[in-house]
Amino acid sequence: xxxxxxxxxxxxxxxxxxxSLTDYISxxxxxxxxxxxxxxxxxxxxxxxxxxxKILSNKQPVEVTAKKQSYRLQEDLxxxxxxxxxxxxTSKCFEEILGKKKINRTYESIRSRYSDxxxxxxxxxxxxxxxxxxxxxx
Numbered sequence: 001x002x003x004x005x006x007x008x009x010x011x012x013x014x015x016x017x018x019x020s021l022t023d024y025i026s027x028x029x030x031x032x033x034x035x036x037x038x039x040x041x042x043x044x045x046x047x048x049x050x051x052x053x054k055i056l057s058n059k060q061p062v063e064v065t066a067k068k069q070s071y072r073l074q075e076d077l078x079x080x081x082x083x084x085x086x087x088x089x090t091s092k093c094f095e096e097i098l099g100k101k102k103i104n105r106t107y108e109s110i111r112s113r114y115s116d117x118x119x120x121x122x123x124x125x126x127x128x129x130x131x132x133x134x135x136x137x138x
Contacts (some may be wrong), residue, residue, distance in 0.1 A: 039137060042130050051130060052081040055138055064104045071105075071113055074138055077129075078102045079110060080118055089114070 042051045055077070062072045082097045083089060094111045097103060103110060121129075 039134060041134055048126050048130070049081065049084045052077055052084070055133060056081060059138065061102050061104055075103050075105070076113070076118060077138065079114060080121070083114065083118075089119075 040051070040055050042048075046054075056074070059074055061078075062075050079097065082100065082102070083093060086093045091111070094107055094114070097110060098105075098107050105113070
């Protein structure tokens with residue numbers, strides 16, 4: 001009987017602690033509680049550049065923890081966004097992108113990623129990417 005009362009008291013105390021922490025975090029507007037990401041839609045008057053700027057505006061650079069780690073969607077989108085502001089893609093473009101530190105890769109890796117994969121992305125692929133981002137988020 002006393003074990004049951006102790007358990008109820010413990011459960012009540014834990015419930016109060018969790019409630020207090022939740023209130024504290026919400027008042028401080030802290031990001032410790034995961035919230036559903038805001039979905040961004042591409043409007044008809046929005047360019048792909050504008051769309052990428054909007055979805056990447058508050059993203060921190062992706063952490064690369066292994067030498068041969070696969071590229072993440074966010075890294076590819078950052079690279080496409082940065083390259084879209086250049087008239088012609090040259091080695092200087094990749095050097096400048098590397099200097100911005102939004103993509104934590106080597107010069108050769110960034111250049112290779114573009115020439116092997118991203119340079120082949122056209123309008124149909126961008127439509128698929130936008131559709132996926134609108135549905136799933138980044």
